Amino acid sequence: MKMDAIAADPLLAVTDLTVYRGQAKILDRVSLSLARGETLALVGESGAGKSTIATALMRLLDGAEVEGQADLSGAGDLLALPEAQMVRLRGRRMSMIFQDAGAALNPAYTVGRQLISVLRRTMGLDRAAARARAVDLFTQVGINDAEARLSAFPHQLSGGMQQRVMVAIALAGNPDLLLADEPTSALDVTIQAQIVRLILSLTRDRGASCIFVLHDLALASQACDRIVVLYAGQVVESGPAHDVLTRNRHPYTRQLQGCVLEIGRKDLLAPEGNVPSHDQMPEGCRFATRCPRALPHCATEPPPLAAADPARTGPLDHAFACWNPE
Numbered sequence: 001m002k003m004d005a006i007a008a009d010p011l012l013a014v015t016d017l018t019v020y021r022g023q024a025k026i027l028d029r030v031s032l033s034l035a036r037g038e039t040l041a042l043v044g045e046s047g048a049g050k051s052t053i054a055t056a057l058m059r060l061l062d063g064a065e066v067e068g069q070a071d072l073s074g075a076g077d078l079l080a081l082p083e084a085q086m087v088r089l090r091g092r093r094m095s096m097i098f099q100d101a102g103a104a105l106n107p108a109y110t111v112g113r114q115l116i117s118v119l120r121r122t123m124g125l126d127r128a129a130a131r132a133r134a135v136d137l138f139t140q141v142g143i144n145d146a147e148a149r150l151s152a153f154p155h156q157l158s159g160g161m162q163q164r165v166m167v168a169i170a171l172a173g174n175p176d177l178l179l180a181d182e183p184t185s186a187l188d189v190t191i192q193a194q195i196v197r198l199i200l201s202l203t204r205d206r207g208a209s210c211i212f213v214l215h216d217l218a219l220a221s222q223a224c225d226r227i228v229v230l231y232a233g234q235v236v237e238s239g240p241a242h243d244v245l246t247r248n249r250h251p252y253t254r255q256l257q258g259c260v261l262e263i264g265r266k267d268l269l270a271p272e273g274n275v276p277s278h279d280q281m282p283e284g285c286r287f288a289t290r291c292p293r294a295l296p297h298c299a300t301e302p303p304p305l306a307a308a309d310p311a312r313t314g315p316l317d318h319a320f321a322c323w324n325p326e
């Protein structure tokens, strides 16, 4: 399919997603699109709102007010559908792998029982067929001795194995949209990278699309087709991975890129300074308090997300939000 056709028929189109917790605006008019079969990385510092986006799309956010629109092809606006319809979509059309697998699995049931019950519900399989499929899925996600592992309780598995179980559960109903929140930092960095690659290769094999939450811009650019960079709940830059990594225009992305170049220095992944607290957030560009290129009006007037190349203005093209770009 040509790029224009893909852009005209996205799997998911999120428009002006805004989330409030009390007075605090946790997400501010977040817009993003996802093509079929595409992997999109959401990148940004801790607290940027990455998990909030994924959880809002699944309609699993508690205690928050949500505005905006999120159209999933063939299903309608995820933010407006009746809950009964969301129950049917979860697991079948879309599923989420949570940041903390230990907390997402039920400690009272074996992992096999949890996977088998999802397979029976989403695929309508009988017990024997679901069990056979569960063994298959465990093998695909790299769990050795899959048959025996079905009888393990979550606490009997390592953090990495628990994440693999979560991946198997998320893929059980063959969803066409997977939301993957990066494995917790409690996991060894090498195991985290293995799980990221596992999720991406399994979703690609199935022709599914994936929104992947990542801290790490370098990993995002190697592993994903497109990148959305978030700062304090706003999209500051988005586009094809190569453009965002090597031709970025937003000062925040530029700083993140600088950090990435310090290979192996995980502690340098955040630029200097702190994100302002929600009661002191600038009205305009939220990066104004840390930006070396800030102009007087930056803090009061929000910069719109605009195409980097005026000839390429589609929702999948390179865009950034800045009054005084690099």
Ligand SMILES: Nc1ncnc2c1ncn2[C@@H]1O[C@H](COP(=O)(O)OP(=O)(O)OP(=O)(O)O)[C@@H](O)[C@H]1O
Binding pocket: 021, 026, 044, 045, 046, 047, 048, 049, 050, 051, 052, 053, 099
């Ligand atoms: N349950 C909650 N109650 C109040 N504030 C919350 C809650 N969950 C998240 N927040 C706030 O919402 C903002 C975005 O949080 P979110 O968890 O989406 O960030 P994140 O980008 O996923 O961060 P991390 O990389 O640490 O996972 C943060 O300011 C956070 O403090």
Ligand code: SF4
Binding pocket: 250, 251, 252, 285, 286, 287, 288, 289, 291, 292, 293, 294, 295, 298, 299, 303, 321, 322, 323, 324, 325
């Ligand atoms: S809009 Fe202004 S403050 Fe914000 S990133 Fe651009 S130059 Fe910096």
Ligand SMILES: [Mg+2]
Binding pocket: 050, 051, 052, 099, 181
């Ligand atoms: Mg998170």
